Every structure is written in C-alpha cells, then in structure tokens.
Amino acid sequence: MDVAYAVRGLRKEFGGRSGVADATLDVRWGSIHGIIGKNGAGKTVLMNMVSGVMEPSGGELVVDGQSVLGSSRWTPALARQHRIALIPQDPPRLPYLTVEDYLFLGDRAFSRHGLLNRSAMRRKVAEIDDRLGLHVSASDPLVALPVETQQLLAFGKAVFLDGARIILLDEITASLSGARRESLLQELRNLASDPQARRSFTVITHHINEVLAACDRVTVMRDGVSVDTLDVSGTTSQLLASKIVGDGGTTAVDSTEVRECGDEILRVTDLASAPAFAAVSMSVRRHEVVGIAGLEGSGKDELLDGLGGLRKTTGQLSIAGRPARIRNSMAAHRAGIAYLPKNRERLATIHTLSVLDNLLLPIAHQFSNWFGLLDEKRMRATAQETIERMEVQPPRADAVINSLSGGNRQKVMVGRLRLMRPSLYVLNEPTRGVDIATKPQLLNVVRHELAAHSAVIMTSESEDELVDICDRVLIFYKGRIVREFERSAADFEAGEIYRACQGVTA
Template sequence: RALTKQTQQLMDELGIHIDPGAPVSRLSMAQRQLVEIAKALSHDAELVIMDEPTSSLSDREAEILFEIVMKLKARGKAVVYISHRMDEIMRISDDISVMRDGRYISTSDKNDTTIGTLINLMVGREMSDVYPGRAQPYLRPARPLLEVNALNLAGKFLDISFALHAGEILGFFGLIGAGRSDVMNALFGVGRPEGEILMNGKRVKLRSPQDAIAAGIAFVTEDRKHQGLVLMHSIAQNVTMASFELKGSRFGILSNSFERNETRHAIERMNIRASGADQAVGDLSGGNQQKVVLSKWLALKPKVLILDEPTRGVDVGAKFEIYRVMRELAAAGTAIILVSSELPEALAMSDRLAVMREKRIVKQFDAAGLSPQAVMSYATGAMQS
C-alpha cells in the first residue's frame, strides 16, 4: 500500500496518468517510457541522464517531460539530455555537444549555433535538405494496389478505410494511443479483424504474418530490438532471416552464396557501418540496427512496405539514408505506409496523410501544402471531421 501511494504521488507530481498497479508488460511503448522517466526521478539525484526520453512519446507527453526538465533545472539539478530531435535540443539545452561515430566533435552555447550547423557537425558533410524530395513528380495510378474497407478489431480500432497506390507514400499520424500501430499489425496478419482487405482488386485473408508476406506485404515494426531483430545473431543472419526460405535455400538448407551476396548488397545500399557481415547486430548503433531491419524486408522486394516509426532513435545521418531508400523504393513502384509521430517527417515524406484519433481515421489529406496546424487540429480533436 505504501509503495502504491508513493507511486501515485510521484505520478501526480509529474502529470503522468498511469495506474500504479498496471503490469508494465501491458503498457504501450509510450507508457513504458513514462514509467522509466518516473523511476529515474524517484531518486533525489543531483545529475539526471535522459537518453532519447521522447523517442516513444507524442507531442503531448513530450510537453510533460519538458516541464519536468525545467523543474529539475529550477531545483539546481544537472541534466544530460541525449536526443536526435533538433527542435528539442534547441528548446531545452543551455550547451550542446555533438558526437559522431563514437567521437566528441564540439560543444556550443545554444545561442551561438543553429540547427543547420548542428546537422552538418553530426553528419560530417553539408546537408542542404534533411528530407529528400522526389526525383520526378508522383503520378498516382487509377487503380489502388491495397484497399482497406471498414476494418474493425474490438478494443483496437474502428471502421478503418483507405486506399494505397503503387509508388505512393501514405503517412499515418496521430497522438499516442490513437491506434495506428494496431492497424499496421492487423495488415501484417496479427489479430483477426473484421472487414475487407484487397490487393490489386482481389480480396485477401491475412490470418498470419506468413499470409501477409505471401501477399507481398513487409512490416518494419516500431520496436526493432524485440520484434525486428535477433540481437545475438550476425548482420548476415538478420538480413536474410525473412527471405532465405523463399529465395536462398534448397531443401531447407541455406545457400551461403545467397547470404553473402544479399548481405553485401544491404551493407552497400544502406551504408551500414559495421566491422563486417558477421558482426552481431546487438553491437551496432540504433541507426545501423534499423538499417538492418529495413534490409531484411527489402530482400523480399515487397509490393507494400509498412514502416512504423522507422527513424525512432536514429541520428540525422541514418534518417537521411532511410529517407533516401524510401524515395528510391517509391520511384520503383513500391507502395509505402509511413507511421510517424514526428509531424515534420510525416508531412515532408508523405504524398497523402491519414490522421487517426481515438482508434479511427478522422481525416485524410493530400500532403502538398498541408500545414502542421491543420493536422494537429484533427489529431487533438480541436477540429471535428
């Protein structure tokens, strides 16, 4: 009882609304992150280190964290805040230190630097545009590649309907708990929703991930360490994990030449920084791990690629590489669904944007010329559909 009372007091003080008795295993990624923050602040520490604390948080939860940081500073505490999000760094920092490839680069007073300067220091080269544009204007085919009609799953999402065309990037945006990841799981055969899913006009039944893969759907999940990789295995084993049965084996025996060729191609294409194909994925940086996850699915040459928070917890250079590959895939005809909690990313990389709130799609936009204010008004409920 004492522990529950103490936890509730701490949660109330921090503005976090989570039941102290709830099992952490049943919490969302965002809720787990808030619990982690509360745990760190349960000690009266003089120095608090926050490593990517907003990586799983929506803008609303991030505001709670920023208020906490300001309170810590006001109480004379020191905060080391590690983040790849430039707007956060510029907002809450006093001094900003840059590291690249495991080395210290420089430290600047926030008032004496700019986001552009920081990005150049982080990637080691000039980057005129963080979000690469299309090489050619997108011409939407008349017939959708994927159609989702009135998809429902009790407690997860309601009446989800949208179309996705070959070569298109369809963004999904919403606050934490809006139901975006649950929809993506259902499209990959996890769960048994009611409704209709069509590929090239033909109805498909996606009862398992195997069914989804057979239909040409690939899924980069938001939790790469637990759902996307086997950390103790090598880069080569992870890259070919999803494709060797279909493309790289005979009588159930893995082809070593397939594994070597596929891994070499992945390392070159994604610019994966590693000592070699045999290096354990768990030893790589977050950005390079994400590149391995993406490479695993690209080996299948999917028709539809679902990316759930593909740049979460990766640095600016790795983000640029992922964006570049997304553009290449779309130009080659791959249909992409991009789930992102970073509104600038969703706006810059999407051709159309679907906004979810309270388990439903409340609005679909053409992304060209779309303002962040318009998107947030639907995501928060300020504007009703």
C-alpha cells in the same frame, strides 16, 4: 502556495544519449501538475528520476525544501521516505497475488504478534474499493483484473496505505475508460484540496484536453528539455500544441515534389478490430507514401499490426485487386505485405545472429540448392549488396547484429523487408530508436527506394518526418480516421497535423 518539489537543471544520460537534457520546474502542494509532450520527450525519465528509480546524471532535486541529491544515493526507498510515489504506466507484475495481498505487500501495520489481522485488512480494502469505485473483492487475483483496475489499485495503495504525499502518475489516464477517467480526475481534485493533508499530484499525459480539464499548471517537455511551465487558466489548446511541436527542424530529405502514383496496391473497406479501431477505409497506390498520425492509443498501432498479421481484423482487404485475408504474419507475407514492427528489439532482430542471418531470415530458403544446402556464396553476395545499398556500418555481413548501433540495426531490418520485394511496406515508426544522423538516410530510402516499386504505409513520432516524406497523412483519433492531409494542400504542415491528432478543431 509552497513548493512540494522542485527540479533544477536535472539531466539523465544513457550511454552518451540524453534522456533528459535540462528539466526545470516547480510543483506546488495542493495542486495537480500536468506534464505534456510527445513520446521520447523525456517525461517518463523525469518522473523516474524524481521517484528514485533512475539516478540523475546531474542537476538538483529539492523535495519539500530539502535538497536530496548528492549526500547519499537517491533510491526508490529514499524517495518513499520522502513520501514520493510513482504509479508507473505498466501495472505491477504480480499476477497471482490477490488484491488484499498486493495492497498490504510490505505493510507491517496490520500484523499483530506476527499474524496478519485479516478482518481489519478487509475493511481497509473495502474502503479503498469504495473510494475509487473499483468493484473488486479482496480475494480477486490481480491477473483476473483489467489493466486499468490494477493501475487504480496501485494508486490506491500509494495514497491510502503508504501515505504518499507527492504522487506521480505516468499516463495512468491512457488506459482508463471515459467514465473512470472522469471519476479519477475528480478524486485527484478532492485529494489535492483536502485541507487535512498536504498532497501534490503530477500527471503525465499526451492529451491536451485532459490538461485543460484537470490540471492547475502544466509543464511542456520537448526533446528532453522542459520548454515552459504555464498556468492552465491562462493557456489555450492552440498554444500548448505549438509548444509541444516546436518550430520543427527539417530532416533534410529531398522530397518536395508531388509525384504521380501508380496502380492501386491496397484497398481496405470497413476494416475493424475491437476495441482499437473501426470503420477504416482507405486506398494506397504504388509509389505512394501514406503516413498514419495519431496519439498513443488512437488505434494507429493496432491498424498497422492488423495489416502485418499480428492482430485479427474484420472487413474487406485487397492487395493489387486480389482479396486477401491477413490472419497471421505468414498470410501477410504471401499477400505481399512486409511489416516492420514498432518494437524492433523484441519483434524484429535476432540478437545473437549475424547481420547476414538477420537480413536473409525470411528468404533463406531461396538460396537452397536441389540438395537442400544453402549457397553461401550467393547469400554473402546478396547480403553484402544490401549492406552497401543501406549503408550499414560496419559494412560486414558476419558482424553480430547486437554490435551495431540502433540506427544500423534498423537499416538491416528495412534491408530485410526490401529483399522480400513486397508490394506494400507497412513501417511502424521506422525512425524509432534511430540516431539523428541516420534518420534522413532511412527516410530517403523509404521515399526513394521502397516507394520506387511499391506502396508504403508508415507512422512516425515526428509530424515533421511525415510531412517530409509522405504524399498523404491520415489522422487517427479514437479509433477512426477523422481527417486526411494532402501534400498539395496548403495545410500540409506539422503543426496542423499535430493539432488534428489532438482532436483540436479550428
């Protein structure tokens, strides 16, 4: 079997940070190639480079035997000429276009004398609809369709209308329901083995089971490097899981002790939020750091959003023995919950304001005197104290937050939560977008300062971090807690936790 495209030592840097450090793989015609790895492993960046969305910083890309980098800029238009199509994770944002207009966007084949041949177009839409089992009508606006249907339409457009031969699917299966996922993977099989047209599919996924079920070969990405490429027939889920996790470096957090927990801070019973998660019951005590682990789409993000008041939930919840209803962010505050959202830049930082303003945002009113005026001296002192405690660089209260690095911004955000003196911290990936040097600092703060007076619930992309600082780790799988790991137990270890997240048993 010959090679559809080959990647040799491809890399991509973003302002000194590397998105992909070294990727090398061959993808063959007539096959389905899986790319698996955790978030931030560089899967999407790699696909963006192959499809021309991002220009590589170095390395070589060979498409159908022809080296494409170097001579002219590698662009999406050029990639399209090489019959490469990327179906991105987020569907196209053309909300008010109809299915028909979207599918034929930029397509000249169906116009005659400058006018569109609508009836021919409708027949083609019906054909695609039938083939993918979409049940849409040509005149439906995209905005009225579920996300999965929009993604399948993008797929149909690439394969059946634009005639793409090298098709890259970025986590298209993540948003698909069970039956549709099966039928799409079956369709990929059929298309790949179609003797009349050479095609090749590259599928990004988080799920080992999907790779095993549908792919011919699989490349494992970890920390921007293509670790290995394997034939699926010769591998097992255990082997893949260990390659995805790696040996795991330690994060140098001093937290080996098993410690005494205090009184119960949070108790939830049968918490649910359709369709993300259901029947979640747990209890978290003072001084305890509880990790929530699970794959993307497992419902863990939604659970944390629910605790932070960003998402409606049903079920019982009590804070320090008192029943509470968390309908919105303000209710969460009143109940004593401080929430750090996952998307810091969009949901936490106020970009053009100073570090001081960002730190004191939730508690500014506490500095008002009886006249309603703020006591700037006291504000400055409080901000400066937090800046020093959190070791924010540069240590200046009036620096604009946007001039700080991601790690330092996150320190400011965690500092903001600390100033609220909550009884429960809910931290959704506190180390996300944080440089390696800052991570241990932040984790130390979580373990030794936040948990000193309160309870902490957190998530992390890295199972190693959870093992380092958590007392317990709860595993989310398909919207339910399926397992619990205790620090004192022998299996409290990153590899075990990752396998549990994948739903791998034994």
